[in-house]
Amino acid sequence: MIQIDPAILSRVTKPARYTGQEWNSIVKAPESVEASFVLAFPDVYEVGLSNLGFKILYHILNSRSGVAVERAYAPWVDMEAEMRRAAVPLCTVESFRPLAEFDAIGFTLQYEMSYTNILNMLDLAGIPVLAAERGDEHPLIMAGGPCAFNAEPLADFVDFFILGEAEEAIVDVAEAVAAWKKAGKPRGKTGILEKVAAIGGVYVPAFYDVAYHGDGTVKAVAPNHAAARPTVTKRIVKDLDEAPFPTEPVVPYLDIVHDRIMLELFRGCTRGCRFCQAGVIYRPVRERRPETLLKLAQELVDSTGYSEMSLTSLSSADYSCLHDTVRQLIDRFKDQGVSVSLPSLRIDSFSIQLAQEVQQVRKSGLTFAPEAGTQRLRDVINKGVTERDLEEAVGAAFKAGWSTVKLYFMIGLPTETDEDVAGIAKLAYKVLDLYKSVTGRRGAKVTVSVSSFVPKPHTSFQWYGQNSIEELERKQRLLKSLLRDRSISFSWHDAPVSFLEAVFARGDRKVGKALLAAWRRGARFDGWSEHFRYDFWLEAFAETGIDPHFYAGRERAATELLPWDHLSAGVDKTFLAREYQRALAGDSTADCRRDQCSACGVCQGLGVNVVDWGAGA
Amino acid sequence: MARFRLEITKGEEIRYISHLDYARAIERALRRAKLPVAYSEGFNPHMKMAFASALSVGVTSDAEYLDVDMAEDLAEEALASRLKPQLPAGIVLNRSRIIVGRPAALMAVVNLATYRITLPYGAETSADGAAAAVRRFNEVASVSYVKESPKGRREIDVKQYLAEPVELRQAPDGLELAAAIRITPTGSIKPVEVLSVLTGDFGLPGRADGARINRTGLFVSDGERRLTPLEVE
Numbered sequence: 001m002i003q004i005d006p007a008i009l010s011r012v013t014k015p016a017r018y019t020g021q022e023w024n025s026i027v028k029a030p031e032s033v034e035a036s037f038v039l040a041f042p043d044v045y046e047v048g049l050s051n052l053g054f055k056i057l058y059h060i061l062n063s064r065s066g067v068a069v070e071r072a073y074a075p076w077v078d079m080e081a082e083m084r085r086a087a088v089p090l091c092t093v094e095s096f097r098p099l100a101e102f103d104a105i106g107f108t109l110q111y112e113m114s115y116t117n118i119l120n121m122l123d124l125a126g127i128p129v130l131a132a133e134r135g136d137e138h139p140l141i142m143a144g145g146p147c148a149f150n151a152e153p154l155a156d157f158v159d160f161f162i163l164g165e166a167e168e169a170i171v172d173v174a175e176a177v178a179a180w181k182k183a184g185k186p187r188g189k190t191g192i193l194e195k196v197a198a199i200g201g202v203y204v205p206a207f208y209d210v211a212y213h214g215d216g217t218v219k220a221v222a223p224n225h226a227a228a229r230p231t232v233t234k235r236i237v238k239d240l241d242e243a244p245f246p247t248e249p250v251v252p253y254l255d256i257v258h259d260r261i262m263l264e265l266f267r268g269c270t271r272g273c274r275f276c277q278a279g280v281i282y283r284p285v286r287e288r289r290p291e292t293l294l295k296l297a298q299e300l301v302d303s304t305g306y307s308e309m310s311l312t313s314l315s316s317a318d319y320s321c322l323h324d325t326v327r328q329l330i331d332r333f334k335d336q337g338v339s340v341s342l343p344s345l346r347i348d349s350f351s352i353q354l355a356q357e358v359q360q361v362r363k364s365g366l367t368f369a370p371e372a373g374t375q376r377l378r379d380v381i382n383k384g385v386t387e388r389d390l391e392e393a394v395g396a397a398f399k400a401g402w403s404t405v406k407l408y409f410m411i412g413l414p415t416e417t418d419e420d421v422a423g424i425a426k427l428a429y430k431v432l433d434l435y436k437s438v439t440g441r442r443g444a445k446v447t448v449s450v451s452s453f454v455p456k457p458h459t460s461f462q463w464y465g466q467n468s469i470e471e472l473e474r475k476q477r478l479l480k481s482l483l484r485d486r487s488i489s490f491s492w493h494d495a496p497v498s499f500l501e502a503v504f505a506r507g508d509r510k511v512g513k514a515l516l517a518a519w520r521r522g523a524r525f526d527g528w529s530e531h532f533r534y535d536f537w538l539e540a541f542a543e544t545g546i547d548p549h550f551y552a553g554r555e556r557a558a559t560e561l562l563p564w565d566h567l568s569a570g571v572d573k574t575f576l577a578r579e580y581q582r583a584l585a586g587d588s589t590a591d592c593r594r595d596q597c598s599a600c601g602v603c604q605g606l607g608v609n610v611v612d613w614g615a616g617a
Numbered sequence: 618m619a620r621f622r623l624e625i626t627k628g629e630e631i632r633y634i635s636h637l638d639y640a641r642a643i644e645r646a647l648r649r650a651k652l653p654v655a656y657s658e659g660f661n662p663h664m665k666m667a668f669a670s671a672l673s674v675g676v677t678s679d680a681e682y683l684d685v686d687m688a689e690d691l692a693e694e695a696l697a698s699r700l701k702p703q704l705p706a707g708i709v710l711n712r713s714r715i716i717v718g719r720p721a722a723l724m725a726v727v728n729l730a731t732y733r734i735t736l737p738y739g740a741e742t743s744a745d746g747a748a749a750a751v752r753r754f755n756e757v758a759s760v761s762y763v764k765e766s767p768k769g770r771r772e773i774d775v776k777q778y779l780a781e782p783v784e785l786r787q788a789p790d791g792l793e794l795a796a797a798i799r800i801t802p803t804g805s806i807k808p809v810e811v812l813s814v815l816t817g818d819f820g821l822p823g824r825a826d827g828a829r830i831n832r833t834g835l836f837v838s839d840g841e842r843r844l845t846p847l848e849v850e
């Protein structure tokens with residue numbers, strides 16, 4: 001057990017990030033379990049503890065008597081400096097044991113710009129960052145989460161990945177590790193990797209060789225080991241209603257990012273936005289029953305004491321029984337001081353009506369995501385929203401008393417012209433004018449938040465060459481020049497960050513070298529603008545001879561073998577290619593949730609069904 | 618309708634949480650306990666509860682006090698039996714009682730806080746040096762200290778806040794200082810500030826940032842008698 005010097009804790013910001021003891025956290029005696037794991041989140045405590053996936057896995061693993069799972073987070077830079085100075089290893093916030101003492105450490109990959117934090121956390125734990133330098137005396141390093149669908153940039157560092165929903169796979173892994181330990185670790189690390197490679201959804205990169213063409217593109221990814229399958233396909237929970245849900249989540253002392261009950265209504269989203277990776281990798285839609293949700297909600301309120309409950313899902317407003325469920329939740333919990341909130345709104349007046357009921361009198365700002373400024377471009381990305389929808393929704397919101405609206409857009413989308421960029425500004429002004437015509441006065445506040453499009457693997461735009469940094473910045477300047485009204489505030493993302501995100505989102509194994517070099521130079525917390533050091537990255541690419549533009553800005557040929565083609569989300573590449581063609585032609589594709597199947601392949605391929613209680617169930 | 622006054626602790630487990638975090642933890646415990654706590658009116662209702670005094674990050678306490686209003690009548694024993702199982706590690710309910718009438722707010726009556734400051738033994742420890750430093754500090758009539766806060770710099774006299782001389786003793790785990798600090802309508806001084814004056818200006822051996830500070834009591838004092846908020850009428 002590591003005891004951090006009080007002098008250190010008194011110097012760092014938010015020391016409670018490191019001292020644990022939260023309500024509902026679970027501490028088991030190490031000698032009482034067969035296998036012990038760490039769920040390691042490569043960002044600060046307040047971000048990490050907000051993650052629903054980790055709450056689920058914490059609950060599943062700890063509910064097994066033979067297994068202990070604890071948590072670790074990336075120490076903030078001030079704490080890292082203290083730890084390095086005093087040689088304090090990274091430890092968990094339950095038993096405060098060093099990470100190196102555990103059997104396996106699982107990282108979640110939510111965002112490419114957290115990759116350097118993974119290396120940094122391993123290093124702070126005294127564990128070699130390169131998988132090849134770790135033996136059976138070291139913990140196994142595993143990773144999951146959305147970015148695992150292109151595991152290649154991390155292939156040098158991570159022993160194995162779990163693709164897709166890990167509810168069941170993590171139990172298989174835990175049992176395999178416990179059995180391997182019990183048997184005296186036969187054949188060492190290779191022995192356990194062979195065992196886990198046999199588990200559905202598990203990808204062991206060391207069991208595959210990658211060959212390249214002369215031009216640097218991938219020629220072949222082939223198993224080099226009998227335990228490895230040519231393609232690893234994601235795991236999926238067929239019946240979400242039966243799936244375990246964490247009804248006793250850890251309740252922090254610190255004010256974390258999502259400091260409230262998170263009730264997951266359903267998984268998956270098939271609206272089919274062509275830029276969206278989550279919309280592909282979580283297919284198909286599977287809802288929980290309203291009765292199940294009410295029961296879970298009650299248990300969560302009882303066990304946490306939270307005063308707020310957020311109904312989370314990729315597009316919560318699409319839940320088939322939303323209205324009824326929301327009403328019942330509000331009714332049941334209002335006397336206990338618990339409010340209900342919806343994180344995302346659909347752009348329609350139904351959503352406004354609902355937001356009105358949910359928010360009661362409080363009129364915080366409303367957020368909408370038209371994503372693109374013109375109808376033409378919204379058709380390209382299959383964002384099924386018209387200008388009328390937006391006008392109606394915003395108009396209804398203004399009538400209902402809201403005056404602050406936040407609009408999310410992207411620039412750099414395929415086929416985008418300056419007219420589309422200018423369309424963003426037009427839409428913002430339209431919203432301002434709408435307020436005047438609805439209320440008869442000025443005073444609306446519109447926030448325009450513009451991110452730069454990053455093409456993601458397993459999406460219809462996975463072939464698309466990203467706009468260059470210069471082009472993105474030119475479009476940002478163009479927008480800035482058009483948004484001159486003081487009632488409109490404009491925010492945008494750093495283009496160099498989006499560029500790097502694109503490199504690692506669609507990188508192959510070679511980019512891992514640049515990642516290592518950048519981390520060695522000091523890159524970490526790259527997703528935090530105050531710590532982002534583009535110069536470290538440029539030096540790292542130069543040193544390793546890796547051309548980042550090859551990964552970010554190059555339009556890939558339809559025939560090209562993509563670095564992640566052996567990792568499957570169950571959705572056919574032919575479907576994605578078809579969707580890309582439809583996008584370029586401006587054709588839309590309907591949501592298969594209540595409309596017809598668009599033959600993406602996931603239901604047939606994985607033997608699952610769309611579960612939607614509103615669709616005649 | 619009843620107002621409960623609670624005496625609770627802030628233990629070692631949660632030493633590093635802020636006062637706001639501490640208050641939130643208690644609100645959540647009250648909600649888990651399903652106690653009929655009264656809420657304020659308005660857009661953003663909050664529990665009607667009030668603390669005697671805020672406690673800094675890094676400071677533990679043997680006795681914190683808060684008043685909680687209940688929307689319904691509740692037996693004195695019911696509060697304890699329902700709340701205790703819901704309190705997180707580091708928070709213990711010592712005692713509680715129903716307050717009758719409408720007494721002044723806790724914050725307005727509590728005027729004295731006592732602290733125990735432990736400086737762990739180390740290479741720099743010198744019992745004689747410490748005794749001399751504390752003696753000099755106790756003997757001088759006034760000590761100026763510049764308080765830095767977001768609101769600006771302000772020079773104050775440390776001694777005006779000390780109700781009695783600082784005491785020193787050798788405990789098993791370190792040198793222990795006992796201080797009684799006045800809480801006045803115009804302000805107070807933090808124990809860590811008293812300590813930094815002692816180590817900085819008076820040569821007390823040891824480092825202020827390595828000390829463990831514990832609030833041993835909060836009182837309503839008339840200069841002679843000290844009553845806890847549970848004892849005042």
Ligand code: SF4
Binds near residue numbers: 284599600603
């Ligand atoms: S197979 Fe059809 S129904 Fe199933 S998710 Fe894909 S498009 Fe939707």
